[in-house]
Amino acid sequence: MMDQSLATIIELQSITKVYGTGSAAMPALRGIDLTIRAGEFVAVMGPSGSGKSTCMNILGCLDTPTSGSYLFEGQNVASLSRDQLALVRRHYLGFIFQGFNLLNRTSALENVELPLIYRGIPVAERHRRARAALASVGLADRERHTPGELSGGQQQRVAIARAIVTDPTVLLADEPTGNLDTARSREVMELLTAFNRDRGLTVIMVTHEPDMAAYAKRQIHFRDGLIDDADDTVIPGRSA
Amino acid sequence: MLWETVILAFREIRRNVMRSSLTILGIVIGVAAVITLVTLGRGATAQVAAEIASLGSNMLQIRPGQGFRGPGGASGAAKPFKEKDVTAIAQQIAGIAAVAPLTMRNGQVIAGNVNWSTNITGSTTEYLFVRSWSLAAGRSFTDSELRAGKSVCILGATVKKELFGDQDPLGARVRVSGITCRVIGLFAAKGQSSGGNDQDDFLLMPLQTLQRRIVGNDDISAIFVSARDGVSTAKVREDIEQLLRERRRIGANQADDFFVRDMQEIMSTLTGTTRILTALLGAVAAVSLLVGGIGIMNIMLVSVTERTREIGIRLAIGALEKDVLLQFLVESVVLSSFGGLFGIAFGLGAAALGARAMDMPFIFSPGIVAVAFLFSGGVGVVFGFFPARKAARLDPIDALRHE
Ligand SMILES: Nc1ncnc2c1ncn2[C@@H]1O[C@H](COP(=O)(O)OP(=O)(O)O)[C@@H](O)[C@H]1O
Ligand SMILES: [Mg+2]
Numbered sequence: 011m012m013d014q015s016l017a018t019i020i021e022l023q024s025i026t027k028v029y030g031t032g033s034a035a036m037p038a039l040r041g042i043d044l045t046i047r048a049g050e051f052v053a054v055m056g057p058s059g060s061g062k063s064t065c066m067n068i069l070g071c072l073d074t075p076t077s078g079s080y081l082f083e084g085q086n087v088a089s090l091s092r093d094q095l096a097l098v099r100r101h102y103l104g105f106i107f108q109g110f111n112l113l114n115r116t117s118a119l120e121n122v123e124l125p126l127i128y129r130g131i132p133v134a135e136r137h138r139r140a141r142a143a144l145a146s147v148g149l150a151d152r153e154r155h156t157p158g159e160l161s162g163g164q165q166q167r168v169a170i171a172r173a174i175v176t177d178p179t180v181l182l183a184d185e186p187t188g189n190l191d192t193a194r195s196r197e198v199m200e201l202l203t204a205f206n207r208d209r210g211l212t213v214i215m216v217t218h219e220p221d222m223a224a225y226a227k228r229q230i231h232f233r234d235g236l237i238d239d240a241d242d243t244v245i246p247g248r249s250a
Numbered sequence: 251m252l253w254e255t256v257i258l259a260f261r262e263i264r265r266n267v268m269r270s271s272l273t274i275l276g277i278v279i280g281v282a283a284v285i286t287l288v289t290l291g292r293g294a295t296a297q298v299a300a301e302i303a304s305l306g307s308n309m310l311q312i313r314p315g316q317g318f319r320g321p322g323g324a325s326g327a328a329k330p331f332k333e334k335d336v337t338a339i340a341q342q343i344a345g346i347a348a349v350a351p352l353t354m355r356n357g358q359v360i361a362g363n364v365n366w367s368t369n370i371t372g373s374t375t376e377y378l379f380v381r382s383w384s385l386a387a388g389r390s391f392t393d394s395e396l397r398a399g400k401s402v403c404i405l406g407a408t409v410k411k412e413l414f415g416d417q418d419p420l421g422a423r424v425r426v427s428g429i430t431c432r433v434i435g436l437f438a439a440k441g442q443s444s445g446g447n448d449q450d451d452f453l454l455m456p457l458q459t460l461q462r463r464i465v466g467n468d469d470i471s472a473i474f475v476s477a478r479d480g481v482s483t484a485k486v487r488e489d490i491e492q493l494l495r496e497r498r499r500i501g502a503n504q505a506d507d508f509f510v511r512d513m514q515e516i517m518s519t520l521t522g523t524t525r526i527l528t529a530l531l532g533a534v535a536a537v538s539l540l541v542g543g544i545g546i547m548n549i550m551l552v553s554v555t556e557r558t559r560e561i562g563i564r565l566a567i568g569a570l571e572k573d574v575l576l577q578f579l580v581e582s583v584v585l586s587s588f589g590g591l592f593g594i595a596f597g598l599g600a601a602a603l604g605a606r607a608m609d610m611p612f613i614f615s616p617g618i619v620a621v622a623f624l625f626s627g628g629v630g631v632v633f634g635f636f637p638a639r640k641a642a643r644l645d646p647i648d649a650l651r652h653e
Contacts, residue, residue, distance in 0.1 A: 092571060093571055096568050099568045100568025105566055107650065124567055125568060127251070128564075130251060
């Protein structure tokens with residue numbers, strides 16, 4: 011079973027999210043309880059429309075729940091203001107998206123530096139850390155390339171470098187391999203696994219490919235806005 | 251952080267050079283127009299002011315008639331002044347530095363076999379003071395020459411040049427409208443007036459000489475009065491008007507048959523006109539900056555829409571509302587300031603060319619340049635604010651999903 015001694019980072023309690031109001035009200039999450047501990051690698055699975063992305067947005071402090079409490083490192087962030095949420099993202103979270111979401115016509119290095127700029131880190135250190143991050147995803151020789159000059163797999167690796175350059179507490183990835191072929195997907199998963207293993211980075215990843223989910227130590231399944239408790243499996247072989 | 255934002259703004263602007271240039275065109279034209287007109291306006295004012303100063307700035311001109319524009323304006327129709335009027339003004343009006351009576355005539359001046367048609371002015375030594383004439387050579391009239399109406403004359407620079415070329419005319423004899431005069435002095439040149447009149451094309455002789463020996467009466471066609479420094483010319487003018495009304499027996503409800511022209515009044519009318527002109531220019535500037543500002547707002551809104559996904563990325567990564575707001579605000583301020591800079595450059599260039607073409611002084615005024623620059627920057631703030639706020643308030647999730 012899960013190592014109970016590890017510190018709890020995230021605790022969702024009875025989280026609901028309703029889109030729209032009145033007769034158009036549409037519950038996307040209907041009472042989610044979820045605990046994530048430091049160093050976990052969680053795969054979130056489930057059919058399309060089951061609320062995975064909605065839940066990830068709330069976990070990522072990009073959105074707030076309709077009700078319920080969200081404790082991030084013991085602090086309730088469910089009702090923070092926009093700017094307060096932005097500060098949580100800035101200092102504790104890293105994101106990887108299905109569509110890469112890099113800045114166009116901007117070099118790989120500058121893309122990776124972006125979160126450091128908002129953290130107010132001086133130029134020299136910024137360059138150093140961004141270069142190190144790019145090197146850690148195997149793109150040391152692609153610093154000057156813009157997204158348009160990189161393949162999909164390379165773009166997603168730049169995005170990973172950008173997500174981990176700030177040493178976040180949690181890395182959130184919504185279908186990071188959704189736009190990649192199997193070989194490229196495996197490269198991405200190897201990287202995430204390595205960061206999780208070597209740096210103790212907590213990773214929460216949405217995927218609907220069992221092959222990719224298999225890289226995770228724990229899988230949770232969404233169905234109709236609820237987590238299927240029975241399916242919350244920890245793969246024994248990969249458990250820490 | 252601010253520095254990064256400025257660099258980012260420059261890069262964004264450079265990415266779309268064509269679009270950026272067209273966007274700032276309104277501001278460029280507005281600022282250029284204002285800078286050109288203000289600079290040329292100052293030049294024109296300075297030129298006219300210098301000219302009035304050369305006439306004698308404390309000077310009042312008194313002539314018979316009803317002014318240049320009034321009914322029966324021809325000064326010849328009204329009763330001319332006499333010697334006694336001049337004495338009365340000199341004795342009874344307070345605050346006067348000098349009074350110069352004068353009579354003018356056009357006539358031929360002949361030296362040897364050279365012939366020149368010019369303006370023959372008869373007056374006193376006071377005339378030199380009142381009109382601020384100085385002598386380049388020779389002397390002015392003596393009291394006895396004035397009293398006796400001696401045949402002596404002082405030549406304007408143009409008359410001297412036409413008749414004598416480089417030769418020294420002092421002591422030479424010239425024929426002036428049929429009488430023989432000895433040249434006793436030479437005026438220093440004043441040059442052309444802005445109206446294109448050659449101020450140096452005249453000859454001065456004692457008033458008595460002109461009256462008795464050429465005109466044949468004792469009429470005085472104008473009296474020039476110089477007020478003492480610090481004395482209100484308006485007051486002097488009033489006093490003179492009252493005195494002359496009495497002397498010329500003009501009833502309370504009768505119009506004056508003479509008029510007094512106050513150079514200082516003309517000067518203040520001129521500055522008043524300049525002020526109105528400046529206000530008008532201000533309105534032109536305001537309208538063009540408004541139009542330019544709307545252009546910038548329009549493009550910034552387009553830019554925000556085009557870059558929605560970028561904004562989403564920045565927000566997701568941890569940019570605060572104010573970071574995004576600042577980014578777009580700086581961009582629009584940089585854009586509009588560029589418009590201001592180009593406008594200033596074009597405006598000064600056009601003014602320099604215009605001043606040369608119109609033979610006017612080019613007067614660079616740092617004040618108006620600074621104001622124009624600050625205003626163009628201000629336009630960026632005002633019109634960039636709404637698009638910037640729109641960007642800052644985007645929902646990160648929606649923005650990331652934007653195609
Ligand atoms: N912004 C939104 N407005 C209204 N409904 C939404 C919105 N986002 C998601 N939904 C709805 O919420 C449900 C869950 O969506 P989502 O979390 O994206 O599912 P998943 O990522 O598991 O495919 C879906 O029925 C979807 O249509
Ligand atoms: Mg989804």
